[in-house]
Amino acid sequence: MKEALLRSCVSAVIFCGITNPLVAGESLGPLRACPENPRYFAGPDGRAILLTGSHTWNNLQDIGVGDPPPEFPFEAYLDLLKRCDHNFIRLWRFEMTRWDSAKKPTQTWTDRKALYSIAPHPWKRTGPALARDGLPKFDLSRLDPEYFDRLRERVASAEKRGLYVSVMLFEGFGVWALADGWETHPFHADNNVNGINGDLNGDQKGQETHQLLAPEVLRLQEAYVRRVVDAVGDYDNVLYEIANESRAESYEWQAHLVRFIQELEQTRGKAHPVGMTFLMGPQDQWLKSDEKLLTGPADWISPSRNALDGFSYRTSPPPATGAKVILADTDHFFGVGGSADWAWKSMTRGHNPIFMDPFRNEVLGRAAPETWEPLRKSLGQLRQGSLRLNLNKAVPHGELASTGYCLASPSSGEYIVYVPAGRDVSIDLTRAPKRLVATWIDPIEGLKNLQQPVEGGRTLPLTAPFDGPAVLQINPAP
Structure with a gap:
């Protein structure tokens, strides 16, 4: 799939609809x-x-x-x-x-x-x-x-x-x-x-x-x-x-x-x-x-x-x-x-x-x-x-994102990347599974939940579909 298609194939989704077994609320108990x-x-x-x-x-x-x-x-x-x-x-x-x-x-x-x-x-x-x-x-x-x-x-x-x-x-x-x-x-x-x-x-x-x-x-x-x-x-x-x-x-x-x-x-x-x-x-x-x-x-x-x-x-x-x-x-x-x-x-x-x-x-x-x-x-x-990634495995991986702000479990195909300025980010997905889905999130309102398929196994340039700071969350495709 061409990079342009990867960056432009966006559609509105409900953020809480991301398919992930850890979306359910936390269990309150002694920490x-x-x-x-x-x-x-x-x-x-x-x-x-x-x-x-x-x-x-x-x-x-x-x-x-x-x-x-x-x-x-x-x-x-x-x-x-x-x-x-x-x-x-x-x-x-x-x-x-x-x-x-x-x-x-x-x-x-x-x-x-x-x-x-x-x-x-x-x-x-x-x-x-x-x-x-x-x-x-x-x-x-x-x-x-x-x-x-x-x-x-x-x-x-x-x-x-x-x-x-x-x-x-x-x-x-x-x-x-x-x-x-x-x-x-x-x-x-x-x-x-x-x-x-x-x-x-x-x-x-x-x-x-x-x-x-x-x-x-x-x-x-x-x-x-x-x-x-x-x-x-x-x-x-x-x-x-x-x-x-x-x-x-x-x-x-x-x-x-x-x-x-x-x-x-x-x-x-x-x-x-x-x-x-x-x-x-x-x-x-x-x-x-x-x-x-x-x-x-x-x-x-x-x-x-x-x-x-x-x-x-x-x-x-x-x-x-x-x-x-x-x-x-x-x-x-x-x-x-x-x-x-x-x-x-x-x-x-x-x-x-x-x-x-x-x-x-x-x-x-x-x-x-x-x-x-x-x-x-x-x-x-x-x-x-x-809640939308396995935090038991997610660790800082600043080297995987061009912005330097990335929490990830690469082998699981789970990433949260912060893009503080501009719309473009390059992310190294070489250790991730092939079929992934990327969701763009407004870091304050969480309203601009736009989703696109992405392919693991390589480094990808991606562009946020809105101006201002953005959060990119990547999870395995359902």
Whole structure:
């Protein structure tokens, strides 16, 4: 068949009509690293699953102006995720009780200047003396059921919608980076009735609470983590994250807690993946910190934006090797940022892309909320693409596509190729079966589903039938 015919023989089809045994929805169950393709987790049926979705700061604790802060519309948030066909959220937990955004004028996540309250927290506020935020001091010997009931309810609601949930246990950025982050922390000596002082060196940062320096602090943290596992460990859709953007000095403390959870769950008969994310510090040390994450005890990681060999997680992600499951998170690459282009580049390089979403701009965000709709939609589109190939066998094969963005299992005749600019792409199908079908997909809307037969066993030039970025999916012909 002539190349011109191959490029022009297009007809409209329904994308979900592609013949593939893996089109059916995922089975929700405890995740484990996929033995065949450890770039991904696998469900109880052994099938690899691409995790992708949006997360926002106040999706567990309420954050806002006033005390108590306004209640977060969790069900409406889940509605948005399902409308966009996401399957993953990161459930945030902040450690401080107040955040004055006016005290950090160089911040990149919001233009608002306000005093935010954050609640609830894991420990009861019994007083009678008052903490620095004007509310009763914490009793760190008494965990607060309100916090853990809410956590359990939100994990349960997400499970009903088919969403995996990463439960954030600690949060480092707010403690060390915000001007008043330590001032209202429960482990500040002025904020608890137990005589606990987590700021051992008196620098008003409290970073020692994320290190193995204070045995009495670690005991309290372990008791809290144990209670979290009690609350949600029986759910199948759970992952754990030790801490968001804690300092590089926290590595041993985080590794200890990874092992603590892993050992705890061995006694309970159900294990969940435990992750470690970007270790903050001087930028010239980020790659070294990322290497520690890759070789450490965590089941999954989220690295910094830096990468070796000319790659960048922002613009041209490195191909995932399978050393760890990588959740590529815009939070650690842009702050508030990312695009559909970034999402597809990440997916075709073997990563699991997730987006820190301003949602309604109540806490995060400068641009109008609808600005992020293309990125939200693209995450759903790439998840659908992942369901239409055998992800257990698909690995990054940038050398097979002229664009450099290709996730493929050549011997199975399955390819996803991202074409970021222009309409033309050359793809090496020399190891593929003879009879194939190519489907062109709009990377955001998924509406221009145009199909054409292609022949394996050679390298083919193909042209997208529409302008703008495009996704080319190739599967064996029915």
